[in-house]
Amino acid sequence: MTKHPFRLIALAAVAALGLSGAALAQGKYVHANNSGYDNLDPHAVFDVGRAASRINFYDGLYRWVDNPPKMIPWLAESHTVTEDGLSWTFKLRQGVKFHDGTEMTADDVVYSMERMLAMKKGPATLFMAIIDPGTTKAKDRHTVVFNLKEPSAVFHSTVPEILIVNSKLVKQNEKDGDWGQAWLSKNVASTGSYTLRRYDPAVGFVGARFKDHFAGWGAKSFDEIEFRTVLETNTRVLGLLKGDIHGTDGYLPQDQIARLRQASNVQIIEQESMRVFYFAVHNSRPPLNDVHLRRALSYAFDYDGFNNDLLKGAVSRNAGPVPNNLWGVPKDVKGYTYDLEKAKAELAKVKEPMRPIVIGTLAGFSETEQAATLLQNAARKIGIEIKVESAPWPVVQSRMQKEDQMYDMVPLWKSTYYVDPNNWIGEMYGMRYLPLRNNSYYRNPEVDKRLEQALKVTDQSTRDRLYQEAGRIVVDDAAGIFVYNTKWFGPYAANIGGIRFCPIGNAQDMRWAYFK
Amino acid sequence: MRRLEIIVSRLAWFVPTIVGLLIIIFTISHIIPTDPVRVLAGDNATQEQLDALRKEYGYDKPLPIQFINYLKDVATGNLGISIFTKRPISETMWHRLPATLELTFAAVFLSVLFGIPLGVLSALKRNSLFDHVLRVITVSGLAVASFWLAMELQFLFSMNLAVAPLNGRISGFGPDPITGFFVIDSLLIWDMESLRSALSHMILPAITLALPAAATIVRFTRAGVLEVINSNFVLYERAMGIPWPLIVWKYVLRNALISTVTQIGLIFGVFLSGAVVVETVFDWPGIGAYAVNSILQSDYKAIMGFTIWTGAIFLIVNLITDIAHTLIDPRSSQ
Numbered sequence: 001m002t003k004h005p006f007r008l009i010a011l012a013a014v015a016a017l018g019l020s021g022a023a024l025a026q027g028k029y030v031h032a033n034n035s036g037y038d039n040l041d042p043h044a045v046f047d048v049g050r051a052a053s054r055i056n057f058y059d060g061l062y063r064w065v066d067n068p069p070k071m072i073p074w075l076a077e078s079h080t081v082t083e084d085g086l087s088w089t090f091k092l093r094q095g096v097k098f099h100d101g102t103e104m105t106a107d108d109v110v111y112s113m114e115r116m117l118a119m120k121k122g123p124a125t126l127f128m129a130i131i132d133p134g135t136t137k138a139k140d141r142h143t144v145v146f147n148l149k150e151p152s153a154v155f156h157s158t159v160p161e162i163l164i165v166n167s168k169l170v171k172q173n174e175k176d177g178d179w180g181q182a183w184l185s186k187n188v189a190s191t192g193s194y195t196l197r198r199y200d201p202a203v204g205f206v207g208a209r210f211k212d213h214f215a216g217w218g219a220k221s222f223d224e225i226e227f228r229t230v231l232e233t234n235t236r237v238l239g240l241l242k243g244d245i246h247g248t249d250g251y252l253p254q255d256q257i258a259r260l261r262q263a264s265n266v267q268i269i270e271q272e273s274m275r276v277f278y279f280a281v282h283n284s285r286p287p288l289n290d291v292h293l294r295r296a297l298s299y300a301f302d303y304d305g306f307n308n309d310l311l312k313g314a315v316s317r318n319a320g321p322v323p324n325n326l327w328g329v330p331k332d333v334k335g336y337t338y339d340l341e342k343a344k345a346e347l348a349k350v351k352e353p354m355r356p357i358v359i360g361t362l363a364g365f366s367e368t369e370q371a372a373t374l375l376q377n378a379a380r381k382i383g384i385e386i387k388v389e390s391a392p393w394p395v396v397q398s399r400m401q402k403e404d405q406m407y408d409m410v411p412l413w414k415s416t417y418y419v420d421p422n423n424w425i426g427e428m429y430g431m432r433y434l435p436l437r438n439n440s441y442y443r444n445p446e447v448d449k450r451l452e453q454a455l456k457v458t459d460q461s462t463r464d465r466l467y468q469e470a471g472r473i474v475v476d477d478a479a480g481i482f483v484y485n486t487k488w489f490g491p492y493a494a495n496i497g498g499i500r501f502c503p504i505g506n507a508q509d510m511r512w513a514y515f516k
Numbered sequence: 517m518r519r520l521e522i523i524v525s526r527l528a529w530f531v532p533t534i535v536g537l538l539i540i541i542f543t544i545s546h547i548i549p550t551d552p553v554r555v556l557a558g559d560n561a562t563q564e565q566l567d568a569l570r571k572e573y574g575y576d577k578p579l580p581i582q583f584i585n586y587l588k589d590v591a592t593g594n595l596g597i598s599i600f601t602k603r604p605i606s607e608t609m610w611h612r613l614p615a616t617l618e619l620t621f622a623a624v625f626l627s628v629l630f631g632i633p634l635g636v637l638s639a640l641k642r643n644s645l646f647d648h649v650l651r652v653i654t655v656s657g658l659a660v661a662s663f664w665l666a667m668e669l670q671f672l673f674s675m676n677l678a679v680a681p682l683n684g685r686i687s688g689f690g691p692d693p694i695t696g697f698f699v700i701d702s703l704l705i706w707d708m709e710s711l712r713s714a715l716s717h718m719i720l721p722a723i724t725l726a727l728p729a730a731a732t733i734v735r736f737t738r739a740g741v742l743e744v745i746n747s748n749f750v751l752y753e754r755a756m757g758i759p760w761p762l763i764v765w766k767y768v769l770r771n772a773l774i775s776t777v778t779q780i781g782l783i784f785g786v787f788l789s790g791a792v793v794v795e796t797v798f799d800w801p802g803i804g805a806y807a808v809n810s811i812l813q814s815d816y817k818a819i820m821g822f823t824i825w826t827g828a829i830f831l832i833v834n835l836i837t838d839i840a841h842t843l844i845d846p847r848s849s850q
Contacts, residue, residue, distance in 0.1 A: 036809055039603055041602075141637070185602070202615065202801035226688075228799070238675060239682055241675070244681075398551045407743075
């Protein structure tokens with residue numbers, strides 16, 4: 001068995017943070033969110049827009065912090081994994097209290113996993129393929145064992161998403177075998193940093209600092225946090241300028257960011273995120289099954305013009321499918337540049353008969369329309385005709401997941417669901433993810449061999465090498481047109497300190513923040 | 517007797533109209549080439565998840581069966597589960613109704629309070645400077661885009677003068693709901709701070725809604741009064757020596773209000789079905805803001821629920837308007 005040094009890391013992390021249960025705290029932080037908090041159930045919702053309720057009310061076995069993301073021990077102190085990679089044993093922290101004062105035990109972890117698997121919603125996506133219901137066991141009061149169907153190196157990075165609910169309390173509120181879903185949609189049963197003080201699905205929530213939280217508190221941590229839904233961007237910006245709110249989402253339009261930068265009472269915290277913008281290309285349909293056409297199109301996209309002129313440099317060039325700021329990226333791969341001469345040379349090698357290429361863009365997401373138009377104009381110069389069709393995301397998504405209906409190309413973003421290269425290159429180009437997540441219909445046995453191996457081995461350096469090798473092939477194959485990695489521009493009141501941005505949750509983990 | 521016939525006739529048409537509406541929106545929602553289960557399950561769903569959810573929500577059944585089930589659900593007040601929030605749509609709309617009602621009553625009250633007297637005065641002072649100025653104001657009020665007006669009011673009164681709140685329905689979360697109407701609840705528990713906060717938050721969105729509504733009421737009242745004021749019965753009443761203000765405000769106005777009442781009914785219906793833009797800009801947690809959020813999230817179930825709500829509201833408002841006509845003008849019920 002391999003012992004992981006998480007216990008030491010935990011002690012170091014807590015010491016470094018200077019946390020103390022006896023520390024004083026102050027104030028109320030108010031955040032305006034661009035999405036509604038209409039369901040508080042941590043096992044029902046799993047989108048970035050509603051991350052604040054999951055992160056601030058609930059604890060996972062481990063927790064993501066900072067950028068690049070680091071996983072720190074949280075409800076679990078350490079874990080071991082068997083040589084075959086199938087059995088993962090987690091040692092739980094002792095003496096952790098739920099908000100109602102009862103102790104959190106391995107039974108609660110087992111119940112939480114079973115609940116996720118039974119509900120089949122949100123975060124269950126991460127576990128359904130590798131864990132069967134009934135296989136998670138409480139070895140003793142503070143030890144839990146996850147038994148996987150197949151080795152999965154990715155499981156490690158999904159552990160922070162195993163959010164633990166108070167099983168006794170939820171069971172008391174179950175109705176007609178609903179696993180307490182109706183009750184937990186508007187209540188909180190957890191060990192988390194904040195207790196639920198007020199909740200209105202139409203407005204948002206107020207959380208009060210849980211004084212007995214096992215991780216303790218900083219000297220100036222907020223007493224309360226209030227997250228409100230404010231759909232209109234301009235209203236959120238005005239609220240920040242006026243001082244009504246202390247923070248809002250970090251993906252505002254650049255003109256609003258520029259406006260906020262001029263205000264003395266607002267600060268903008270800039271971080272590179274993990275949200276890759278690329279063109280999904282149908283690799284199996286002629287003529288795009290010809291690598292030379294895909295390369296020609298890759299050379300025909302004006303990366304600098306798009307990233308620096310249209311988006312005003314608010315993004316960073318990302319030459320491959322995996323975000324630059326993550327491991328598993330082949331640093332020697334510089335990617336394609338805008339070069340119409342090279343594009344023409346590649347086009348001359350295309351053997352497939354040409355026809356107009358159809359790009360499906362996401363209605364309401366102007367960047368996808370701008371990217372498609374930019375490529376359309378350049379492609380026309382080298383003799384490739386491109387048609388652009390716009391449709392709402394659900395329509396585009398439905399078509400992407402059917403091989404015969406997928407557009408020839410779709411510009412879109414790949415977001416962070418878990419911090420592992422498999423979230424990007426694995427799901428985008430691995431054959432096991434056809435057709436639901438591999439919408440590029442890319443079938444390359446050489447790439448697949450490496451991706452599959454990387455899912456099974458747990459040695460980090462081996463996995464890093466495998467993902468780098470796969471990345472080189474994918475870029476050489478021009479399996480997609482890789483454009484940029486998003487930057488996050490967190491707008492906060494100038495008197496807010498301690499914001500710790502992490503691509504998982506977008507800095508909405510408020511336990512670290514304080515008034516300066 | 518005629519009044520009873522109108523009510524029965526309208527009620528009789530209520531059910532087939534709603535069923536017709538249901539058929540249309542159900543058909544449209546299934547023509548759109550998207551799969552609600554994929555939206556519900558999220559971007560990373562597995563096939564197993566999709567199959568399970570399809571079964572749970574009944575999407576695995578043939579379309580006619582799905583429609584009959586939907587019809588049964590709607591008949592019992594169940595509009596289904598939102599595919600984005602995963603909460604019952606009826607419960608959500610019911611929860612948001614007091615916010616929309618409160619704003620609607622305030623806006624209609626303001627528009628009637630200013631619209632009818634100004635309309636009468638405008639007619640009485642026909643072609644005067646007052647009439648011309650009022651015409652410019654009312655035409656502007658009708659032409660102005662509500663989102664633009666809302667933002668300008670925010671800039672002026674919230675940001676520059678700092679005399680009104682920027683957004684929201686109340687500071688914080690308000691008093692614990694009794695009726696759900698913050699003004700009434702504040703009075704019931706005698707919480708003057710909450711009352712002041714609720715009223716101050718209501719001012720800007722209510723003005724934004726009331727301005728174009730008042731403009732409509734002014735135009736219709738003016739036209740109605742001008743038509744009636746030249747009637748023989750007015751001439752007769754003047755000849756009888758009845759004081760002019762009494763003639764105008766009691767006899768002329770009552771006869772002139774028929775078309776105005778219809779307009780007020782329509783305005784009421786529009787506001788009740790969700791002042792979509794105004795609720796969104798002012799972060800007013802009503803049904804309009806819910807509709808916008810549902811559209812942004814492609815939450816087809818919720819959009820269908822909102823459409824049914826809107827249809828039902830207009831049917832009810834039309835019924836009330838017809839009854840009001842018979843009360844104002846008894847001749848119409850004979």
